[in-house]
Amino acid sequence: MSVTAAKGFTAAGIAAGIKENGNPDLALVVNTGPRRAAAGVFTSNRVKAAPVLWSEQVLKDGRLSAVVLNSGGANACTGPQGFQDTHATAERAAEALGVGAIEVAVCSTGLIGVLLPMDKLLPGIGTAAAQLSEHGGEKAALAIKTTDTVHKTSVATGDGWTVGGMAKGAGMLAPGLATMLVVLTTDADVDSAVLDRALRDATRVTFDRVDSDGCMSTNDTVLLLASGSAGTTPAYEDFARAVQAVCADLGRQLIGDAEGASKDIRVEVVNAATEEDAVEVGRSVARNNLLKCALHGEDPNWGRVLSAIGTTRAAFEPDQLNVAINGVWVCKNGSVGEDRTLVDMRYREVHIVADLAAGSETATIWTNDLTADYVHENSAYSS
Amino acid sequence: MSVTAAKGFTAAGIAAGIKENGNPDLALVVNTGPRRAAAGVFTSNRVKAAPVLWSEQVLKDGRLSAVVLNSGGANACTGPQGFQDTHATAERAAEALGVGAIEVAVCSTGLIGVLLPMDKLLPGIGTAAAQLSEHGGEKAALAIKTTDTVHKTSVATGDGWTVGGMAKGAGMLAPGLATMLVVLTTDADVDSAVLDRALRDATRVTFDRVDSDGCMSTNDTVLLLASGSAGTTPAYEDFARAVQAVCADLGRQLIGDAEGASKDIRVEVVNAATEEDAVEVGRSVARNNLLKCALHGEDPNWGRVLSAIGTTRAAFEPDQLNVAINGVWVCKNGSVGEDRTLVDMRYREVHIVADLAAGSETATIWTNDLTADYVHENSAYSS
Incomplete structure (x- = not known):
């Protein structure tokens, strides 16, 4: 169920042609509200990809309406053009969804040092927007895979509310974080300060303690979005426990699918x-x-x-x-x-x-x- | 020419039966004087093998008459028995050479956590002592190999004096230092303070900057012994340059023979x-x-x-x-x-x-x- 396990979210995953092999490579996750609270944790690598710089910026007001994710290219070490490409990606998604670009986070994963094929990516956003669905979580999870052999999703439920999520990551898994992209969603009615605290408490003891090969990526992003559509505000401890459970489960799945590993x-x-x-x-x-x-x-x-x-x-x-x-x-x-x-x-x-x-x-x-x-x-x- | 390139040194290398495959595994290097000055640099790993603890101790007075080295076992993480074994090794060598045990350094390399076969090692010391020769440097260098495919030696000469040495090391090469055993000798007439300074100046920019696999050993030892038999005291800069040249050459040979490497x-x-x-x-x-x-x-x-x-x-x-x-x-x-x-x-x-x-x-x-x-x-x- 992935990112659409919680109510108030739609998602899609498509093949936009960013990957030359034709596999799915573009995902869209949309928070349909009523709340649009969000928090994020990013790589501690000082060489940050353009989408990380962008998403850190747009998250400062604790609000997101959507996340665009692509595999097939990390858009890291791509200079001013790379940042413009991320900006254009957010603009195109915003346009398709009728929101502001600063409500759209962008995540990219793939090879460093190569510009994204924007002629494929931008039209793909329109295609993905047209396929948004309350059942699209699985497809979104499939579209963010790189060398992952399986897609990774997890769900935890509380009393009338849900936390769900998807992750990708197989190599370059190290603290701070890893070449991982994670989007978590919840329908609990919580504000961005609570999201931020719960997310940091959880990643500190889960994703930050997954260290597959000692290498730290330029693109790591973990986002947590709340729609509030369940209409309940859980006790902090209950909510934090659910977020941590989903992070721990996804982290364990990342290790279980690490590149070439047998143990x-x-x-x-x-x-x-x-x-x-x-x-x-x-x-x-x-x-x-x-x-x-x-x-x-x-x-x-x-x-x-x-x-x-x-x-x-x-x-x-x-x-x-x-x-x-x-x-x-x-x-x-x-x-x-x-x-x-x-x-x-x-x-x-x-x-x-x-x-x-x-x-x-x-x-x-x-x-x-x-x-x-x-x-x-x-x-x-x-x- | 290895450790016997400089005058005032004899060496031997034999197969004592420590290695089950019958390859050479025991080396002896003896300073025949007139000086017996020495300095050493040891692993910065806090888990130190018994021979490291012993050799650090006996080097405190800046004086060594001999070094016993064995491959086929690291004598690391072997508890009080391991330390007793190192002590017994030094005692047996001291006896054979007519010196005090505190003038004998011990170096071991091989698998961690296994006691040395002292019934093979102790008699081997007598055998090695009987074969000591001014031409024994090559054999000593051969006897300290573990997974090394070649033995490593180097020589630098000054105006009437020489610095020579041997090294072993192939895996677990990392700063501070590596699974390396190195014995350097010189016939220059220099005291232990000069040896210590020249050795630290050299290792800081050579062995400490060799990092094959990021792993730091429990046994790393680099020793520099001076016999004074050339009867000349070089300017510090000249001497330090020669020591550094030998260390750089040996360090480069270690990288060139690193386990499994192709680059x-x-x-x-x-x-x-x-x-x-x-x-x-x-x-x-x-x-x-x-x-x-x-x-x-x-x-x-x-x-x-x-x-x-x-x-x-x-x-x-x-x-x-x-x-x-x-x-x-x-x-x-x-x-x-x-x-x-x-x-x-x-x-x-x-x-x-x-x-x-x-x-x-x-x-x-x-x-x-x-x-x-x-x-x-x-x-x-x-x-």
Whole structure:
């Protein structure tokens, strides 16, 4: 049900010809109200694509009527012409929908450094607008795929209200955020300040802790739009929990479909002195190429976990570190623990627990293994 | 000529049976004086192998008579027993050479988390001591190889004095330092303070700027020993230049033999506001898995360079960044520059210039591409 699970939204997804292979590449999500509140979180990369610069700007008043999303081109590092193209995209959508251009966010994904084929994109907006439907969420989710093998959607429901959403992302998944485009919608009657708070609370512990390959994109955008059409205002905690549940579910789906991956790896850091320490250690372990290769080879190589922990500034003593892989404490007190041949590595999900023995804080980072398929996919992407 | 190029040193390399395949695995380097000055630089990983803890300790008085090195096991994350084993290694070498154990440094390399077969290693020290020779440098260099395909040696000469050395390292090459063991020797008549300064000045701009796979080892050690047997004390600048030349040459050899690599990538950051900025940007580019895959595929994907620069805190404006790949300025002012099809990617060496347009400082980081062979080699290493 995706972005149209919540009432007050229509969506469409079409093939505008931006992708040369003819696959769907243009999505439109429209908030039909009565409210048009919105919030957004964007990449922390300082090299931001034109659509990110545009959408950050138009979101400043906490109001959006529509989102145009395209795959087939990131419109990043495209200079003034790229920004003009994003502007023209918003203008064309605004015209088709009878709203102002500053009520239209734009998201793009694909190759960096290439101008979008505006002769295909602009007419496509008209086509998409003509196909807007309360059942269009699925098609919209399909149109934002790049190297994704499946489209990603999620829904959570409260008492008379709903949060739903769609995501795309397969490579370049890293905190802050990832090459991910996410649009979340809700029919709860909440204002943009509540949306902003709930969205930031959720992304901090979900999308920001998905780190597939350590690479941070120029285009990451997560938007949350509220139509208010359910006519109910949930308690903040209930609403925030639903937003977080949808973000967590979509984040897990992103990891599950990461480029070339054969393992989904949950790095759980426990007994850290601070949450920051736990996150720093989790990221360091999640980004260790040698460990990611070892896990691909179903080798519970805990030495590489310790080696990664050792590069951080987190509070710990090397001779108090403990590491479990899939439930077996292969490292105890910084040294050899239980028999590593007991670790069952046959399943797609791998669970690493790194116990810092320095406090009581915890954090979980999700990553993938590093595979020859990842190399192949990313050495051939632009050709 | 390796560690025996300089006068006043003997060396040996033998197969002690530490490696199950029967390859050479134990090296001994002895300073026959008259001086026995020494300095060392060690991994900045907080999880340090037993031999690192030992060698740091014995180097505090700036004096070493010998170095024992073994491949076939890192003796890292091996607890109190591992430290006892290192101690016993130094004791056995000291006994064989008629010196004190605190004059003997120990270096180990291989798999983390496994105790060394001391029943093989200790007798091997006696065997190696019996084979010490002024021509033993080559054999010592061969005995410290792990996944290295070739042994690495280098020599620089001054006016009546020499600096020589050997290195091993192929994977886990990252700043601070890498899975590298390096022993440098000189017959120049210099004290340990001069050795320490020259070694730190050299490693800061050589080994510390080699970053093959972003992973930092638990065992990295670079030692510099002076015998004084040439009877000359060079000017500091001349001596430092020779030490740096040997370190740069060995560092370049490490990159040239990195696990599974098909490209050696020189990331040169220019016009940075500070040297720190230049290093930070260089490291970020050098660690970008997506870029490393693209370069493997001979794809001059400058968007991934910009994306990596954007994650740093360095001073720059996104719309002033310029990037050249193999001499072609594919990115100008943060946007599309010269035709990327002009970039010739057929050669092993790739030269990236990232121009931050923010000052006049510069730094060069060396890295490798990311290949399916790297994945294969590192997913099978411990099995």
